[in-house]
Amino acid sequence: MPELPEAETIARELDGTLTSRVVCGVSLLRADVFRGDRGALAGLVGQRVEKSARRGKRVTVQFEGGERLVFALGMSGRLAVVSADAKVEVHTHLRVGFDGGVELRFCDPRRFGGVYLFAKGAAVVGERLGALGPEPLEISAQAFHGLLDRRRQIKALLMDQAVIAGLGNIYADEALHRAGVHPMRLGAELSEVERRALWRGMRSVLRAAIKHRGTTLVDYRDPDGAPGSFQRKHRVYRRDGQPCRTCGVMIDKIVANGRSTHFCPQCQALGE
Secondary structure, eight states, X not given: OOOHHHHHHHHHHHHHHHTTOBEEEEEESOGGGEESOGGGGGGGTTOBEEEEEEETTEEEEEETTSOEEEEEOTTTOEEEEEETTSOOOTTEEEEEEETXXXXXXXXXXXXXXXXXXXXXXXXXXXXXTOOOOOOTTTSOHHHHHHHTOSSSBHHHHHHOTTTSSSOOHHHHHHHHHHHTOOTTSBGGGOOHHHHHHHHHHHHHHHHHHHHTTXXXXXXXXXXXXXXXXXXXXXXXXXXXXXXXXXXXXXXXXEEETTEEEEEOTTTTOOOO
């Protein structure tokens, strides 16, 4: 599932490729992935792209007229920029053509993602998309400490998009390992030292993953079709039965917050 680093990689590439291009055609191939007035898509024709950006795990293409296309990538959503005459892949649900003969295509085999169109002045974050918490690379240590002051499993807190935006299963596991915090601990029970370590670990792993253009396990590719490489740097995620890169103890796997969770029993001891 694309998380913050993958969405950031996609947004940066789209910003470099689509900015200043003009929409020359829109084709919705599967109506149930689009959330909103399908007729309004035709209004994008003639609009020039102002910028592309990321918010949480979502990618936004903003037009000079104020309209915004927001892509929620879900489990398997992918955005690709290809030649307009390129073969259309199976599970392609939206095609947006631009001048210069290029197309932006949204593909999503499992259809957990979606496409949202917002008119000028309409809030991107709202009832239809769900509220988003602060950005993990922007929040201060003090504000982050306050977010954790809840009697919920720390992994559940990190993955709750309304608490903090952008983390999912991969980077929650990786951040917790860097901080030496067991995923079953309660947020309110973490010491100030542990909270600061988690704030630092979260930011360091996200920055490293962005540098390596994200993690590719199955579906994720950038808009040019290239995979990420951060999976080679994982310390715990999907490394159960392999030695911890820090202490050598075998990585364990449990279920926390309904998700497979990877951790080092020694570096992240649960305690009494």
